[in-house]
Amino acid sequence: MTVKTFFYGLSASFAIPWLIMVAIPYGSMSSMPNVEYDENKDEKTGTFQPLHSGRLGIGSMIYAQEGCTMCHSQLTRPTYAGNDVFRDGQGGFKADPERGDTRRITNYMDFDGEDMANIGETRIGPDLGNFGSRVSSKTVEENAVLAKELGVDVSELGDNAFNGELYVYQHLFDPRKFIVNAKKSNCPKNPRFFEKKKIYGQGAVDAVFEKDGYQYVPNDRGRAIASYLLNLKRDGDVPVSMIYNKAKLLKPAPAPKKEEKPKEGAEEAK
């Protein structure tokens, strides 16, 4: 083997997979086409426009920088790759009171607005791809229970209503202190997301902890990651062309009646 043949062989053996696995997909996926609804299958027309809100860009970056990906995934895989869609609350809910069966696999539009897809390293903690949906669901559940206890309508709960955002802040501040049934959580405390401020008047509404005339309120970094987490809602309707197992999901289960018993909540919401 001469040096010349060595380098030709080395260049070819590296460049071909580099092009096929990295460079070409990187370029081609950087501008993905819009997905159109099919009138026959979707019973509507137009372009599918997934809704994203919240501070996704900066929130996603903080999420990655803090290493949340080490324990939390954000991927609902197709059935050939795992049982994710069968875990209630991960890819959506089997029987959402409002929307029926919202379960689906993760698609390439779910990470719009983020610099990178935080699909995660391990599942030492729960999958967070639909964390926002689970908090919304928990909010509805908690308010329903509270309203029943107080004998009032949910709309009359006022300040007593469950605050999903505060729930997230408390989890970030100290998951083993505030969150009921989370004593076994091995999620770390994140004091750097909060700042200690002297209490003036009634104090801040989003303070997570008060002690000796001071309270801990979320800083910009804490607000950004909470906004990101609360907006992780990757469930619901997508065009049929994006559904992996069309045979099963073409006919979604009808939405249950309003008076039906509420579904079981998400795992960390318990």
Added chain:
Amino acid sequence: MSTEVNSPFLEDTKLRADVDRSLRHPVMFFFTSGAAWLAVSLVLGIITSIKTHAPGFLDCTSFFNTGLTMQAHMSTLIYGWGAQAAFGVIIWLMARLSRQESKRSGIILVAGHIWNAAMTYGVIKILMGEGSGIAWLYFPTEVTAVLIGLYFFIGTWSVIAFRVRRGGHIYISQWYILASLFWFPWVLLTGFLFCQIYLGEGHPMMITATSAWFRSALLLLFFTPVAIASAYYIAPKVTGRPVYSYNLAIFGFWALAIVGPWVGMQRLMGAPIPSFMPYLSAGAAILLLIPAIAVAINILRTAKGSSSAMAHSPSLRFTVAGAVGLLLMAGIGALISLPSVMKYTQFSTVQYGYELTAILGFFSMCMYGAIYFIVPRVTNREWISVGLIRQHFWLSIYGVLAIALIYTITGGFMHGDIIERPGEVAATAYSRLYPYAISLTTGFIFLLISTFFFCVHLLLMWLRLGRRSSHPTLLVRHPHGSPHGPEGDLDKLAELDSNLSAN
């Protein structure tokens, strides 16, 4: 007459001594600072591991949060220990095999210092939550840029040494080193450009996919070839026998070169990327068994029959352990990449365990073998304590076995099984993981103890406090005196040199 016969041999001996002397400080710097970073990495690994089974540990500050210490732990393991140990072996091995003294040792040494300074800054930034968050590229962008730049100041001289090499034959170790010198910048630049510089330009999913490819490529196309180059040098040198099969060595090389760059994307099985990518990678990960078996057979067959060398030589012992580690790495890699198994392993701790097995069980073992061979030559002193070498070997073996067999294989699959059950909640998976997390902590503690004394041993050797003897430090005392004859003194070599000059 005698002088005529021995002159070429003596000239070569003098040349090798000159090569060793020229590289003493850069090589010792890379080895010693690498070992120090390995100790730091293991401390961070222990903190991370303890927090898995005792979450309240060190939680008074965010500085040691699991996600942060994990990133710092892997960064120090890869760029602190791995890269620096590899640099030390590359520059020495290439200079020795090319019979070229280093004329740019000062530049390499300065680059090494800046490398360590940049790493220190990067680790602090990671722990402050200001890293990049991208797998195996956790340092901020500016640190990665500096490391890439420094690589050219460190690696270029080895390419030049090869270009102006003496002698016609090119050894298999040289092919591997050349390939690693070629792959490393390409892989690192790909990760740097696609995942850090153009972050936000590409599709978020492809950023993640590229980083998955990057970490695999760094492992298989940099750490692996350097470790194999070292093994192909040490095994024949210590046993005094040629490599078992040169054709098998060439075959193993090309099998790695052809299969290695396809691996990595299997970690994105089921993710919204073109579906051929994870499947191709999974197939390639299984095919990696071919080069691994070829290399391991070659190394083990070369060492076979030299039981006395195995018993005596720490270099050979570590190298053979590294060859077994290569088989273990490829075996675990193939097993967890089977599409039917991926659903259990994709998000279980087995992936982290696989990387630890690869770096600590295969790469590090080969590097230890090389270091125990190289250091006495560049310092012109023999290792001080056979006891320290022996404890280093056995504690490393115990540590790697605890990590590879208990944490990775058993724990990884137990964890994978529970997270794949839809009805189970995260707390159950955490409970299932608990005993295996303790085994990881135990493995790390074994490794930390051995690394601490290894680091001290290296430092003393760099200070030239080693034994002034012509006898190597062997693990087993020979019952009938030393196999190298009566005890000699290194000063005789100096006399030999002066005689040669006079002649």
